[in-house]
Amino acid sequence: MTVRVGSVELGTGRPKVCVPLTSASLRELQAEAAAVTPAAADLVELRIDRLDGATDQRAVREAIDLVGVALDPSLPVLLTFRTAAEGGGAAIPAEAYRDLLIRSSASDVVDAVDVEAALPREVVDAIMEGVHAEGKPVVLSFHDLQGTPSRQEIVGRLVGQQALGADVVKLACTPQTPEDVLTLLAATADYTARPDARPAITMAMGGLGVVSRLAGETFGSCVTFGTVGAASAPGQVDALRLRDALDLLHTAVRAS
Numbered sequence: 001m002t003v004r005v006g007s008v009e010l011g012t013g014r015p016k017v018c019v020p021l022t023s024a025s026l027r028e029l030q031a032e033a034a035a036v037t038p039a040a041a042d043l044v045e046l047r048i049d050r051l052d053g054a055t056d057q058r059a060v061r062e063a064i065d066l067v068g069v070a071l072d073p074s075l076p077v078l079l080t081f082r083t084a085a086e087g088g089g090a091a092i093p094a095e096a097y098r099d100l101l102i103r104s105s106a107s108d109v110v111d112a113v114d115v116e117a118a119l120p121r122e123v124v125d126a127i128m129e130g131v132h133a134e135g136k137p138v139v140l141s142f143h144d145l146q147g148t149p150s151r152q153e154i155v156g157r158l159v160g161q162q163a164l165g166a167d168v169v170k171l172a173c174t175p176q177t178p179e180d181v182l183t184l185l186a187a188t189a190d191y192t193a194r195p196d197a198r199p200a201i202t203m204a205m206g207g208l209g210v211v212s213r214l215a216g217e218t219f220g221s222c223v224t225f226g227t228v229g230a231a232s233a234p235g236q237v238d239a240l241r242l243r244d245a246l247d248l249l250h251t252a253v254r255a256s
């Protein structure tokens, strides 16, 4: 199964490179967005939680409009408010998060929206309904900032996100040992082997997990986050070099 985000199809071919935009000010954001080229990125993630005025509807709208002007028009935009509870830059009441994401999804600049699956069920449902009404896909996400759930629990969380109606499922963990990275990769392969699986995005964060950001084609993660400038999470590598590595693996996988 594949999912279209703007002009990009997730779930087929080599994993797609997503470059996070993490600036706080509009001036920095403009320069950051203009610096991302289609040679490095397949799509970008606008991390609105990192903005000055992250919880203010008007400030967010201004930032989205600015990205629409500064960014190469071929690059789709994933909109994300990563809450402080999951490692993001700002805290926000659940209802404000709901309203901000639903309103922001109406912008032509926004092609998909990340929603944290751990929020109250009615909030998740309302956002999914609102974003789907705009004809755009939802990425349901979960971040373990302390450790790595068991293989079974990771699969269970991804299946749970799918059951909630996610178009794309996502999980990030924090490995403490090399075995934790293997657990994340094995669980990703387990989930994506299911006949009804949605496209999945997984990563093990930090230095130990870097390998998981390269190995998506083998284990089933369809997007990997790489940098042009600042990272949005530990372990992200340069997007251009990441793309080269993914192309190398993709060519070798297909040749054999």
Ligand SMILES: O=C1C[C@@](O)(C(=O)O)C[C@@H](O)[C@@H]1O
Binding pocket: 020, 045, 047, 080, 082, 114, 141, 170, 172, 203, 205, 225, 232, 233, 234, 236
């Ligand atoms: O969920 C994710 C994944 C991520 O945390 C990573 O580890 O690459 C980076 C975030 O910007 C994004 O929203």
